[in-house]
Amino acid sequence: MTAPTPPDGQKSGDQAPQDYDPWRPPPPGQAEPYRAPYPMAPMGVVQPRNGMGVTALVLGIVGVVLGLLVIVFWISWLPALLAVIFGVVGLSQVRKGLATNRGMALAGVILGVVGLLTALGGGLFTVMAVKRAVDDRRAKVEQRAKDAEEAKASESAAEKARHLSFGESYTFENGLKVTVAKPQPYTPDDYVLGHAKGNRAVQVTVSVVNTGKERVEVETGLPNVSDADGASTELVIDGSGRQKVITGYVLPGRKAVGKYAFSLPPDAADRIEVEFSPDAMRWQDAYWSGPTD
Known part of the structure; x- marks a missing residue:
């Protein structure tokens, strides 16, 4: 290969003039000057895949x-x-x-x-x-249901305990022990209130004993009497003095007795029920029932 011919007036080995442009095309009739190839990256080098x-x-x-x-x-x-x-x-x-x-x-x-x-x-x-939360919730529900059943059973037992036969006793929470005797026939005086001709009168005797250590006041001294069909009877008031209403305080260990007469209509049932509480505002009534004969 022959070296390129230097420009006019320039010998080989001389420096190129300052206005020389290597990228300018050669003058007509001159060969293309030699340019070295660009450096190439080595083949086979792979970038890491990180x-x-x-x-x-x-x-x-x-x-x-x-x-x-x-x-x-x-x-x-x-x-x-x-x-x-x-x-x-x-x-x-x-x-x-x-x-x-x-x-x-x-x-x-x-x-x-x-x-x-x-x-x-x-x-x-x-x-x-x-x-754990579900088990606790289930246990609470079961315990609540159990408590409700126990309360219901206790209430049922308490309700059953408050229904007695004549001659039996019931002790209220204030310590008063109440007994209602079997009603006895009663003949009113001629001057009487609450008893119509043809009716049948009975006498109800209520005994109250204070089993506590403090005196207790009897707020409600009158019983309520009805027959087996639920029909109410009338309180008989006459001038015989045989009736006595329990009032005032009952001292510890002492006993108070009340006697009351009630008029039953001719068609009244043979069984009657006596309802009594020493304080109707605080204690539920107890009930005594049985035949009148």
């Missing part, structure tokens, strides 16, 4: 952080699982020489496993907490 390891590390951190949060721990398993998958792929690329960040990929796998374990632990904790 994306999988970086992604695994980021997802592993996200999975662990979400797993530590009480509210969103239930979604931490997804980034943690992806961290394990991307980390394994990244380690595989490192073994093949396609990546260089083995530490990132390995850290992503480890953090992913930790995130999965955290998610599993949070799930178990939540299940146990929910189960």
Whole structure:
């Protein structure tokens, strides 16, 4: 190959003039000057593929952080699982020489496993907490139902205890022990109120004993009498002086006796019921019943 001919008036080896432009086309009739080729990158050099390891590390951190949060721990398993998958792929690329960040990929796998374990632990904790709450709620409901049944049974037993036969006694919570004797026939005087001709009159005797240590006042000294069909009777008032109303206080260990007469219509049932309470505003009535004959 022949060297290019220098420009007019310039010998080979001389410096080019200042206005010389190597990129300017040569004058007509002259050959193209030689230009050295640009340097080329060496063939066969591959850029490392470190994306999988970086992604695994980021997802592993996200999975662990979400797993530590009480509210969103239930979604931490997804980034943690992806961290394990991307980390394994990244380690595989490192073994093949396609990546260089083995530490990132390995850290992503480890953090992913930790995130999965955290998610599993949070799930178990939540299940146990929910189960404990459900069990406690069920126990409270069962206990409430049991208490209601016991209260109902106790109320039923108390109601049953307040229904007695004539001659039996019932002790109220204020310590007054009340006994109603079997009614006896009663013949009113000629001057009487509450008794019509043809009716049948009976006398009811109520005994009150103070079993406590303090005196107790009898607020309600009149019993209420009805027949077996629920028909009320009338209180008989006459001038015989045989009737006595319990009033005032009953001293400890003392006894007060009240006697009352009631008029029953001719068609009244053979059984009657006497209702009495020493204080109707505080204590429920007790009931005595039985035949009149």
